[in-house]
Amino acid sequence: MKTHRFQIGPAVFEIRSSVRGLVAKTAQLYRDYPQDFSGKVIDFAVSAEPPSLLRRVYKPNLIYGGDFTLEDIVPVERRLGVLGFEMAINLQMALGYLRHIVIHAASAAKNGDAVLITGESGAGKSTLSALLSYSADWRHMGDELALVTLEDDPMLVPYPRPIGLKNESVAEMQARAPEDRFGPLLTGSVKGDVRHLLPPRPAIDAMLEPARPRLILSPRFRVGAQPEYREMTQSEAYVRLSGASTNQLRLGETGFRALVGLVKGAKAYDITYGSSEQALALVDELWAQA
Amino acid sequence: MTKPPADLLYRCLRRPNYAERVRPEDWNWLIRVARHERLLGTLALRVAHVNMPAMARDLLEEARLDAERGQDRIRFEIHRMAEALADQDFPVVLLKGGAYLMADLPALPGREIGDLDILVPEGRIDDAEAALKEAGWKSVKARGDYDDHYYREWMHELPPLAHKTRGNVIDLHHNILPRTARLKPDIDGMIARAVPITADLHILAPADMIIHAAIHCAYDGDFHGGARNLWDIDRLVRHFAAEHTAFWAQLETQARAQGIMQPVRRALTLTNHFYETPIVGAFRKIKGLVDSAAIRKLTAHGPYGEPKGGLRSFFLYLRGHWLRMPPLMLAKHLFTKWRARRAEARLEADRKKAPVQPPPSR
Numbered sequence: 001m002k003t004h005r006f007q008i009g010p011a012v013f014e015i016r017s018s019v020r021g022l023v024a025k026t027a028q029l030y031r032d033y034p035q036d037f038s039g040k041v042i043d044f045a046v047s048a049e050p051p052s053l054l055r056r057v058y059k060p061n062l063i064y065g066g067d068f069t070l071e072d073i074v075p076v077e078r079r080l081g082v083l084g085f086e087m088a089i090n091l092q093m094a095l096g097y098l099r100h101i102v103i104h105a106a107s108a109a110k111n112g113d114a115v116l117i118t119g120e121s122g123a124g125k126s127t128l129s130a131l132l133s134y135s136a137d138w139r140h141m142g143d144e145l146a147l148v149t150l151e152d153d154p155m156l157v158p159y160p161r162p163i164g165l166k167n168e169s170v171a172e173m174q175a176r177a178p179e180d181r182f183g184p185l186l187t188g189s190v191k192g193d194v195r196h197l198l199p200p201r202p203a204i205d206a207m208l209e210p211a212r213p214r215l216i217l218s219p220r221f222r223v224g225a226q227p228e229y230r231e232m233t234q235s236e237a238y239v240r241l242s243g244a245s246t247n248q249l250r251l252g253e254t255g256f257r258a259l260v261g262l263v264k265g266a267k268a269y270d271i272t273y274g275s276s277e278q279a280l281a282l283v284d285e286l287w288a289q290a
Numbered sequence: 291m292t293k294p295p296a297d298l299l300y301r302c303l304r305r306p307n308y309a310e311r312v313r314p315e316d317w318n319w320l321i322r323v324a325r326h327e328r329l330l331g332t333l334a335l336r337v338a339h340v341n342m343p344a345m346a347r348d349l350l351e352e353a354r355l356d357a358e359r360g361q362d363r364i365r366f367e368i369h370r371m372a373e374a375l376a377d378q379d380f381p382v383v384l385l386k387g388g389a390y391l392m393a394d395l396p397a398l399p400g401r402e403i404g405d406l407d408i409l410v411p412e413g414r415i416d417d418a419e420a421a422l423k424e425a426g427w428k429s430v431k432a433r434g435d436y437d438d439h440y441y442r443e444w445m446h447e448l449p450p451l452a453h454k455t456r457g458n459v460i461d462l463h464h465n466i467l468p469r470t471a472r473l474k475p476d477i478d479g480m481i482a483r484a485v486p487i488t489a490d491l492h493i494l495a496p497a498d499m500i501i502h503a504a505i506h507c508a509y510d511g512d513f514h515g516g517a518r519n520l521w522d523i524d525r526l527v528r529h530f531a532a533e534h535t536a537f538w539a540q541l542e543t544q545a546r547a548q549g550i551m552q553p554v555r556r557a558l559t560l561t562n563h564f565y566e567t568p569i570v571g572a573f574r575k576i577k578g579l580v581d582s583a584a585i586r587k588l589t590a591h592g593p594y595g596e597p598k599g600g601l602r603s604f605f606l607y608l609r610g611h612w613l614r615m616p617p618l619m620l621a622k623h624l625f626t627k628w629r630a631r632r633a634e635a636r637l638e639a640d641r642k643k644a645p646v647q648p649p650p651s652r
Contacts, residue, residue: 041345
């Protein structure tokens with residue numbers, strides 16, 4: 001049985017598995033994160049174990065357990081074990097973390113101010129946030145979950161886990177980021193090919209520094225599209241962010257007030273683009289107006 | 291990691307000062323177990339005055355706030371439900387968490403309340419269902435007609451009703467045990483004895499409330515969630531015994547009259563075992579096979595606080611079903627469930643074999 005503890009943003013995790021090499025392989029992705037937590041109280045624990053003796057050897061797969069789990073959980077093929085840990089860790093934040101509003105969104109900061117990038121899975125959040133941190137001078141704050149403080153005039157708190165690049169964006173970022181920042185290429189997952197990209201080291205070192213949200217973007221990448229943007233009303237932005245949050249309703253009045261404060265303090269846009277360069281130029285343009 | 295005694299959670303609940311001596315690594319274990327047993331919010335309030343690592347305090351505070359916000363949500367839903375049923379001329383009895391909430395009973399502080407359980411007279415359950423559907427609740431038929439049939443023919447409640455926009459779930463009961471169960475509590479008497487707490491809402495009388503909690507924990511089911519069910523009983527019994535001198539006598543009279551002395555005795559003996567609840571002699575029993583299996587189940591947790599399965603659990607699962615249904619019916623039920631599960635597995639396999647859409651490109 002191997003265990004390993006590390007901190008991502010404000011939360012400390014323990015991963016645990018009896019499968020040889022799996023914890024070490026996963027820990028490799030977190031090598032730059034704080035990890036000395038023996039004798040400390042942790043937020044969440046996650047385990048990966050074969051569902052039966054048979055599945056240790058024949059068509060090996062793993063079931064992920066943890067402080068918070070869903071019913072009818074589906075086993076993950078053992079060769080995708082690192083990805084399974086990523087998913088199980090995200091699940092803890094989505095279901096169990098209540099000290100901030102958790103929003104399914106990417107985020108990045110510049111000079112203490114931040115952009116929040118929301119949108120459904122596949123809309124291009126991870127790619128855009130990877131571009132901002134490796135091809136423009138943004139501080140990466142997260143590619144999957146954004147954390148909003150429970151204040152009337154809220155801040156964004158970083159949650160800079162390794163960026164989950166999928167399919168075409170893997171090659172796109174391999175051309176832009178150093179090879180030693182990448183994890184193994186995992187082919188044939190439910191989301192297609194996945195390769196993790198570690199955020200730049202300074203972004204991880206600054207993971208306890210919040211930033212003030214000034215711009216909210218909902219990106220859409222479409223091959224051949226011309227760059228376009230459309231401003232959202234505050235109520236539209238509120239409804240989108242509330243719908244993209246895993247816990248905002250559960251946080252009651254405090255969650256309501258914080259999200260209202262967020263949309264009041266930031267401009268929000270739908271953006272469409274057809275290439276990485278267009279995306280970066282659009283963000284620059286809207287950032288200048290924010 | 292040091293291996294803490296398996297009953298750390300029970301110990302800290304009954305003697306909060308003990309938490310002062312819990313080491314940081316053991317806090318990790320305690321928090322995991324309390325999360326799995328849905329008692330972290332309760333624990334937070336019990337040990338609020340005790341010195342502990344700052345991070346443990348943050349996690350307890352998080353759970354306490356969440357439980358309290360959840361209680362606010364349920365209170366709102368209870369008012370909406372009461373409005374929907376206000377024109378009906380039958381009593382509406384809140385059960386379990388909803389009752390503790392609206393009557394502010396000592397089982398409430400820090401308690402998570404999931405679904406809203408209510409009890410109405412059997413002859414009027416169709417009226418209650420119709421009125422709730424009129425007000426926006428919809429029947430949830432998770433797995434098709436067999437489940438619906440199972441609920442309506444044999445169970446003591448209808449299939450769950452979920453509100454169409456808010457999602458809140460009401461479990462509408464006409465009894466506290468399935469129609470098929472061996473024991474037959476005096477449900478008409480329970481409804482007649484129910485205590486009004488507002489113009490529209492009732493809760494069970496003290497003895498009946500304990501009988502319900504005891505049956506729920508020690509008779510119907512497999513002791514899943516037992517740590518919390520027994521905690522509820524502990525808090526309620528201490529409270530009722532202090533409030534009414536006649537409580538123990540009433541409980542014994544009711545339990546004997548309804549022929550359910552055995553599960554009440556078992557639940558109280560277990561409550562006493564885990565939480566040192568003061569109980570009178572009539573309810574003390576010598577621990578048997580089922581009691582020790584339950585005690586083992588409720589103290590055997592994995593390294594992450596997760597309940598451990600195994601043979602003991604399976605024995606309690608079989609026992610729960612055995613008491614719920616006559617044997618032939620049980621065999622039929624398990625066979626139908628097994629076939630349904632196989633059909634689901636086949637569907638799943640077919641779905642996997644079917645050509646998959648290429649993942650969205652970006």
